[in-house]
Amino acid sequence: MDAQTLKQQIATAHEKARADEGYWLGMAAFRYGFPLLEMHRSLWEWHVDTSAPTHLGAINEIHHTPRRAEPGDTYFVTPIVDAPYSRTFVDLSGGAVVLAVPPVTDRYFTVQLLDMYTNSFAYVGTRMGDTTGGDFLPAGPGWRGTVPDGITRVITAPTPPRLPPGPRHDPRRRRPRRRRPAEADRPAPRRPGHPQARPLGQPARP
Incomplete structure (x- = not known):
């Protein structure tokens, strides 16, 4: 092989390597950024865009669906269709928030807390032994406030405050759900108590 041919092969290999590197860097950036975009889209539709079919209302207030999820529900990916x-979203930019969970002893329930990358960073519920309920304290990273008496557990969210399109929020999506026994197993339908969220220092709602 002469020197000219070798030089051309090296140049071709370098060009392919640069193309491959660009492709994989682009894929890595997509995988990193896509969850953030999806979470901000959900925040906007749930709490800002009143014309969105999935609009709920105010941020920092837990909104309850009074029926079981169905296959046509698209407020997030693949809901469990036998659970309400x-x-x-919870704004932690101004400090910690109290998550008040009532006792739930007759069925399985879980409160799933997600960061802005859609990672589940904590749970409250049956699997954690929280059937007697309690006041839990989700807080942003670096929070140095005073934990008041009566708090069951402090939960530190991993993602820092950020500025999404629109209002400034440091959201953590919270998805409580309860598995209900089969209709034939329940003597009478009833609604269990609901979790509530409130700013630290604000008295509990009745």
């Missing part, structure tokens, strides 16, 4: 859901 409650949803919200």
Whole structure:
């Protein structure tokens, strides 16, 4: 092989390597950024865009769906179709928030807390032994406030405050859900108590 041919092969290999590197860097950027975009889209539709079919209302208030999820529900990916859901984003930019969970002893329930990358960073519910209920304290990273008496557990969210399109929020999506026993197993339908969210220092709602 002469020097000219070798030089051309090296140049071709470098060009392909640069193309491959660009492709994989682009894929890595997409995988990193896509969850953030999806979470901000959900925040906008749930709490800002009143014309969105999935609009719920105010941020920091847990909104409850009074029926079981169905296959046509698209407020997030693949809901469990035999469970009623409650949803919200929580703004932690101004400090910690109290998550008040009532006792739930007759069925399985879980409160799933997600960061802005859609990672589940904590749970409250049956699997954690929280059937007697309690006041839980989700807080942003670096929070140095005073934990008041009566708090069951402090939950530190991993993602820092950020500025999404529109209002400034540091949201953590919360998705409580309860598995209900089969209709034939329940003597009478009733609604269990609902989780509530409130700013730290604000008295509990009746």
